Amino acid sequence: MQVFKAYIKVMLKHLPTAIIYLVVFVGIAVAMTFAGLGSESSVFKEQQLKLCVFDEDNTAASNALAEYLSQKDEIVAVENDDTALTDALYYKTIDYAVTINKGFEEKLISGETDELFTGRGLHGDVNESLALSRLDGYVSAVRAYMAAGHDLDTALSKAQTALADGSKVELVAKESEKAAMGLEPYFRYLTYILLCIMLSILCPVIVILCRSDIRSRAQCSGIKTTSYFLQIFLGGAVFVIAVWLILVAVGLALYADSLSGRAAVAVANSFVFALVAASWAIFISCFAPGGSAVNVMTQIISLANSFLCGVFVPMSLLSDGVLKVARFLPGYWYVKLNDMLLGSSRSVKASQAAMYMLIEAAFAVVPLLLAILVRRSARQKSAAC
Amino acid sequence: MKRFFHSVRYFVISGFKSKNLVFWLILFPIVLGTFFKAAFSDLYESDDMFIKDPIKTAVAGESAIFKVTLDAVEQSGGLPLEAVYTDDDTALQMLKKGEVAGIIYIADDGRLSLSVMESEIQQQVLKGFTDSYNANAAVITDIVKSGKDVTKAAEVLSQGGYTKEISMKHGNSDIYQQYFYNLIAMTALYGSFIGVQIGINNQANISALGARKNCSPMPKSMALLADFTGGCILQTICMVICVTFLAFVIKTDFCGRLPLAYLASIVGGLTGVSLGFLIGAVGRWKEDAKIGISLIVTMPLCFLSGLMVGNMKGIMMNIAPWFNKINPAAVISDSIYCLSVYESLDVYFEKIAVMLITSAVLCVLGIMLTRRRRYASL
Numbered sequence: 001m002q003v004f005k006a007y008i009k010v011m012l013k014h015l016p017t018a019i020i021y022l023v024v025f026v027g028i029a030v031a032m033t034f035a036g037l038g039s040e041s042s043v044f045k046e047q048q049l050k051l052c053v054f055d056e057d058n059t060a061a062s063n064a065l066a067e068y069l070s071q072k073d074e075i076v077a078v079e080n081d082d083t084a085l086t087d088a089l090y091y092k093t094i095d096y097a098v099t100i101n102k103g104f105e106e107k108l109i110s111g112e113t114d115e116l117f118t119g120r121g122l123h124g125d126v127n128e129s130l131a132l133s134r135l136d137g138y139v140s141a142v143r144a145y146m147a148a149g150h151d152l153d154t155a156l157s158k159a160q161t162a163l164a165d166g167s168k169v170e171l172v173a174k175e176s177e178k179a180a181m182g183l184e185p186y187f188r189y190l191t192y193i194l195l196c197i198m199l200s201i202l203c204p205v206i207v208i209l210c211r212s213d214i215r216s217r218a219q220c221s222g223i224k225t226t227s228y229f230l231q232i233f234l235g236g237a238v239f240v241i242a243v244w245l246i247l248v249a250v251g252l253a254l255y256a257d258s259l260s261g262r263a264a265v266a267v268a269n270s271f272v273f274a275l276v277a278a279s280w281a282i283f284i285s286c287f288a289p290g291g292s293a294v295n296v297m298t299q300i301i302s303l304a305n306s307f308l309c310g311v312f313v314p315m316s317l318l319s320d321g322v323l324k325v326a327r328f329l330p331g332y333w334y335v336k337l338n339d340m341l342l343g344s345s346r347s348v349k350a351s352q353a354a355m356y357m358l359i360e361a362a363f364a365v366v367p368l369l370l371a372i373l374v375r376r377s378a379r380q381k382s383a384a385c
Numbered sequence: 386m387k388r389f390f391h392s393v394r395y396f397v398i399s400g401f402k403s404k405n406l407v408f409w410l411i412l413f414p415i416v417l418g419t420f421f422k423a424a425f426s427d428l429y430e431s432d433d434m435f436i437k438d439p440i441k442t443a444v445a446g447e448s449a450i451f452k453v454t455l456d457a458v459e460q461s462g463g464l465p466l467e468a469v470y471t472d473d474d475t476a477l478q479m480l481k482k483g484e485v486a487g488i489i490y491i492a493d494d495g496r497l498s499l500s501v502m503e504s505e506i507q508q509q510v511l512k513g514f515t516d517s518y519n520a521n522a523a524v525i526t527d528i529v530k531s532g533k534d535v536t537k538a539a540e541v542l543s544q545g546g547y548t549k550e551i552s553m554k555h556g557n558s559d560i561y562q563q564y565f566y567n568l569i570a571m572t573a574l575y576g577s578f579i580g581v582q583i584g585i586n587n588q589a590n591i592s593a594l595g596a597r598k599n600c601s602p603m604p605k606s607m608a609l610l611a612d613f614t615g616g617c618i619l620q621t622i623c624m625v626i627c628v629t630f631l632a633f634v635i636k637t638d639f640c641g642r643l644p645l646a647y648l649a650s651i652v653g654g655l656t657g658v659s660l661g662f663l664i665g666a667v668g669r670w671k672e673d674a675k676i677g678i679s680l681i682v683t684m685p686l687c688f689l690s691g692l693m694v695g696n697m698k699g700i701m702m703n704i705a706p707w708f709n710k711i712n713p714a715a716v717i718s719d720s721i722y723c724l725s726v727y728e729s730l731d732v733y734f735e736k737i738a739v740m741l742i743t744s745a746v747l748c749v750l751g752i753m754l755t756r757r758r759r760y761a762s763l
Binding site for chain 2: 044045046047082083085086087088089090091092093098113115116117118119120121122123124125126130132133134135136137139140141143144145147148149150158159161162163165166167168169170171172173292293296299300303304307308312313317318319322325
């Protein structure tokens with residue numbers, strides 16, 4: 001097993017890169033889990049708007065409105081300056097900025113309704129409409145009580161009570177897919193990290209062990225060619241399985257409460273993708289790239305697979321043109337099946353899952369066959385020389 | 386002077402012959418920009434926050450007032466809601482199949498309740514509607530109970546529009562555009578690889594070229610200045626290629642201020658080269674280690690500016706607003722963001738000034754570390 005030992009020795013020299021990838025990926029996954037990004041609730045979560053409120057009137061009526069808004073929504077303090085407000089609106093630190101104009105209370109008493117507020121928004125989205133309807137609802141309730149003959153103080157207090165009486169919401173449970181929501185993004189991002197690790201580690205190791213001087217040395221030794229390649233294959237297999245096992249074990253440990261039969265299929269799907277990544281590494285290593293070229297190819301291939309196949313941006317938001325191109329990449333089939341198993345899609349048949357995994361496997365077989373062809377033609381050329 | 390221009394020329398030529406520099410400063414931004422375009426091009430318009438189609442909702446129960454209210458709301462253009470009146474069981478089936486966003490139940494007392502499967506934006510709109518309906522019903526019931534006249538109150542409850550709306554939109558408010566601004570910032574800061582090269586090329590104890598230069602008759606200050614000028618020219622060419630690609634191929638919207646975007650990116654590139662020059666001047670590590678250090682420095686800066694997570698700058702705005710003002714990546718991307726979002730150019734020139742000051746400080750620190758270095762003759 002000398003070749004195998006040599007393989008492991010060479011690989012250990014490249015291991016720090018893999019450890020950096022693993023630590024960063026696992027660190028982010030753990031941080032996201034503790035931040036609750038992957039969790040879901042069994043009760044309806046009412047959205048709190050992020051409002052910035054400037055009270056220029058500073059009266060009992062305006063204070064009561066500000067208090068009502070602070071009960072319903074999150075009030076964010078931003079400097080009353082166009083630049084600061086534009087920045088906050090652009091980066092969605094706030095959804096809307098409301099100024100309670102001077103004379104608000106007087107206008108309420110006199111029945112005037114013109115420009116009680118000044119609202120500043122940027123995107124013109126639903127949140128702005130919700131903020132405006134909050135203001136309209138409050139003022140209408142107060143005015144209704146006053147129209148019925150109540151004084152301002154009573155109207156303010158009664159409106160507050162009436163508006164607090166919201167509607168009940170029942171969250172109907174999604175069935176099987178409900179529990180696995182945290183696992184879905186983890187397994188989706190796994191494609192990026194698997195490609196990065198396999199390409200950046202396996203490639204240089206195979207390049208070294210297939211260098212002509214080392215190959216010639218092995219050929220004049222007692223080791224058979226078949227044994228030589230089997231030992232290299234074994235070394236690669238140990239690495240691929242070890243990396244895959246670590247990543248899957250971390251995922252399953254982080255989302256232990258999400259495990260189901262579907263999660264088992266997702267694990268199998270990730271193993272097929274690990275094989276795809278390894279076979280791409282083998283194919284690229286045929287061209288004996290240098291360290292920087294491997295780095296370049298790792299970046300391009302992993303980013304292309306992630307951006308075009310719905311890893312970084314959900315597939316539902318990608319254009320048809322991008323998805324048509326993505327079909328020619330293994331990540332597309334992986335992400336699609338992963339979404340069916342763990343994500344929002346509601347049904348997946350066993351035959352469909354098997355077909356998607358077979359398509360992925362084809363993306364592993366083709367580069368391997370190409371790698372054999374390239375190596376054979378390279379050997380024939382060198383023999384001819 | 387001839388020797389100076391000779392050095393500048395050869396620094397630029399050798400830069401373009403370096404595969405690493407060509408990849409990271411020219412090819413990588415083009416590749417990443419293309420992926421950004423593929424992933425983010427239609428994201429803003431198709432955002433769930435802009436509801437274009439009516440929200441399909443099942444309504445279980447009968448109420449004439451509800452129908453009248455809904456018609457009135459639809460006519461006023463308020464709520465984009467398409468109601469499907471049906472019984473409880475069918476409504477639930479429709480919800481589970483995903484045919485409707487929610488079910489509005491009308492109780493015997495006229496109050497509304499809601500059943501949904503998610504807490505997304507469509508469901509939030511439905512919740513807003515049912516809350517408002519129930520609140521109005523509560524007001525009317527309360528007034529009736531108190532024995533007062535309800536006619537005027539009912540009329541007032543149907544009114545609205547108390548807000549004067551001002552749009553802060555002056556240019557492009559697409560939040561996904563900031564990925565492209567950050568891509569420019571990343572390319573500018575990758576100029577630090579060139580800066581590292583300048584530092585290394587002038588230190589005799591680190592590179593063979595540095596040793597040769599130090600024993601040449603050319604004054605050290607002139608050699609350094611020539612390399613720095615060459616580095617800036619090289620980085621300027623890379624920045625121009627990057628911005629040209631984004632503007633004319635990717636069609637990034639600079640709101641008709643493309644020349645100013647070129648200026649900002651070129652000045653940003655100068656900051657990147659200066660940063661690299663300082664890193665190159667510190668310590669006795671080899672080139673690979675110093676390139677590694679510059680990556681370790683620039684990548685977190687780009688991350689905190691929003692290259693990987695879109696609203697990171699907004700998050701930093703809440704946590705540490707001062708950091709966005711000194712983070713070179715944030716300052717560079719902000720200078721281009723200003724062109725697209727603000728009418729006035731005051732903030733733009735403020736950012737340019739910050740970049741120039743940062744570059745000057747980094748250069749001075751780099752020069753202080755490299756000046757008057759003497760090497761023992763072995």
